[in-house]
Structure formats: C-alpha cells, structure tokens
Amino acid sequence: MGEKGKLTLEYYVLPENLERAKEQFKQVKNMLKAFEYWFGAYPFYEDGYKIVEVPYLGMEHQSDISYGNGYVNGYRGSDLSRTGWGKNWDYIIVHESGHEWFGNNITSSDIADMWIHESFTTYSENLLVEYFYGYEMSIRYLNLNKPMIKNKPIAVNPITFIQSAIPTIAVLFAIA
Numbered sequence: 001m002g003e004k005g006k007l008t009l010e011y012y013v014l015p016e017n018l019e020r021a022k023e024q025f026k027q028v029k030n031m032l033k034a035f036e037y038w039f040g041a042y043p044f045y046e047d048g049y050k051i052v053e054v055p056y057l058g059m060e061h062q063s064d065i066s067y068g069n070g071y072v073n074g075y076r077g078s079d080l081s082r083t084g085w086g087k088n089w090d091y092i093i094v095h096e097s098g099h100e101w102f103g104n105n106i107t108s109s110d111i112a113d114m115w116i117h118e119s120f121t122t123y124s125e126n127l128l129v130e131y132f133y134g135y136e137m138s139i140r141y142l143n144l145n146k147p148m149i150k151n152k153p154i155a156v157n158p159i160t161f162i163q164s165a166i167p168t169i170a171v172l173f174a175i176a
C-alpha cells in the first residue's frame, strides 16, 4: 500500500534470472516508501510500477524501469558515489525510479534543461540515505559525493554537435 492506495508491482525478467530478481527487487517497496515520503505519491498509480530486464544498463520510462544492472547493488556492483554507501542499494533501480518524479512526471520542454531530470534524481539518492540512515549520514554522503560535480558548461555549438552526430546517425540507419 502506498500514498494513493494499492500500487501494482510487476517484474519481467529472463527465466534464468528469476531467483536473483526476486531477491534483488525486494528493495523496491522500501525505496518507493522513501520516495513517496519526500516527493509525494508515485505519479503513475493507474499504470502500476514495472521493472523489465534489458540487455543494457538501464533507462527510465513512465511507470517502467528498464533494468540491466546484473542483479547486484551499486552501479554494476561498484560504488559510483565512492562514499562507501553506494552499494547499499541498486543504483539503477533507485536512479531510474527517481526519474518517475523528475523526468517522467515533471519533464523539461527543452533538452538544455536536462538538469531538472538528472539533478533532482541524483539528489533523490541523498534523500534515500537520509530516510534510511539519518540526516548526519545524508550530509556525509552529499559531501563525499561532491567531487562528482564538475560544473562543466553544457552549451554545445550546434554546428559541432550536428557534425559529431552525423556518423552516429549514419550508423543507426545502417543498423536499422
């Protein structure tokens, strides 16, 4: 039971990964509780919440997390945050689920504002730490995670972007 009543959880995995998925996805309920505590009701009760195994790392979709993190905690088993805390949860489950609020429910109209999706979703990790381990630990996690912030300019010269994208587009067409 969540903030808006019963939320259907559905998982689609390869048969050979069924047992690992049952174990790994146990963390979903508590994670959703934590996110609902901070952000309000999960935005897509009518659609349910789903995880679908895919052959790549992961991606957010409305009510549907693409999952390819190998059924291990952290980011493919490593602590992306380098704080010692990142392996307490499955990065892909947490990150892509955070996008249900920031990215899928609130969506920027301009890709230049992608920071709205990614920054709040990244911050959701921090709030997860606070929910489960307390404020002090959350601040520690935040400070240890600071070296990940690069503050690089995100603006790209459109001509340079198009030139660099052309080979990729050509490859995509060749594959399709």
Ligand SMILES: [Zn+2]
Residues within 6 Å of the ligand: 095, 099, 117, 118, 121
């Ligand atoms: Zn993201």
